[in-house]
Amino acid sequence: MATAYAAPRGPDSRAAACPGTVNGHSLCAPLHKGTNLDVNPSHPLVRPGAYRPSVPLEHRLVTRRIPQARDRGIPDATVARLPLYLRALNGLSERATLTVSSEDLAAAAGVNSAKLRKDLSHLGSYGTRGVGYDVQYLIYQISRELGLTQDWAVAIVGVGNLGRALANYGGFASRGFRIAGLLDADPAVVGDQIAGLVVEHTDALETVIADRSVSIVVIATPAAAAQHVCDRVTAVGVTSILNFAPVVLNVPDGVDVRKVDLSIELQILAFHEQRKASGGPIMAEEWPDGVEPVNERSIGASS
């Protein structure tokens, strides 16, 4: 099914503009089955062949494919922890720390040190006995693995309270995520200038994605509009979506959806707060992705 959305591979296709390889992987490699955390496998739209929006050929897969660490056999759980290590390392770097032991880095990232050493071994990083890890080099290695050493164009669809806040956040650019388009369906919002960008009408969605090589789409529309936006962007080849709308999106194979829901995070914290109040133990495995409770202030978070 994923191949239904694969780029035309001929010499005159947009795939010919593939910018090259990252970590030994062609950015225009065939799509593969992704881990869509939102997908409901029993939904009829997810059946192979049943979900195939009709789009003009020239709009199909015009974006660069994001290289994925799992292509190299790095477990998803490890990939999920890499940003934690990166954040901790950036904090160390800001304090001019040159090297760090696995124990100190693990404590700063809120994981146990054995898990950290195993995770980093997937990157081929083992540190130096008695010295630890070189902070700058590890930042580079993790950034490279996460695809952060290059520029990723991001479009935000839905420029209300949340979309504006995201657009105004200055931290994305420094991490390699360039906001390349702001789109909204409301004519009253279209034309507004936010963080140096003019909000465009969603009529131009496919064109913006194609012309600016948008790789990641952030959906910040009301729930009722999210699936339609998702259908449009996946139909033109976007394979990475960050969804803030409180709705489960149905997507073709090969499309990764990350769903952000702050209320769920709050509910998890409330659950653990309740456990702490009743004196019950909190097991490490109860935390998502093996992340243990950690005092954020101890991380030296930079964001």
Ligand SMILES: NC(=O)c1ccc[n+]([C@@H]2O[C@H](COP(=O)([O-])OP(=O)(O)OC[C@H]3O[C@@H](n4cnc5c(N)ncnc54)[C@H](O)[C@@H]3O)[C@@H](O)[C@H]2O)c1
């Ligand atoms: N995940 C979270 O933790 C979290 C937190 C806050 C809000 N949200 C969700 O994020 C979304 C946005 O919240 P908000 O407070 O910014 O809402 P909002 O009403 O302020 O903004 C929504 C924007 O989407 C636009 N829009 C509507 N239909 C559209 C379409 N088809 N295409 C493009 N744009 C369209 C509207 O014109 C509006 O500008 C909502 O779904 C909300 O529930 C999630």
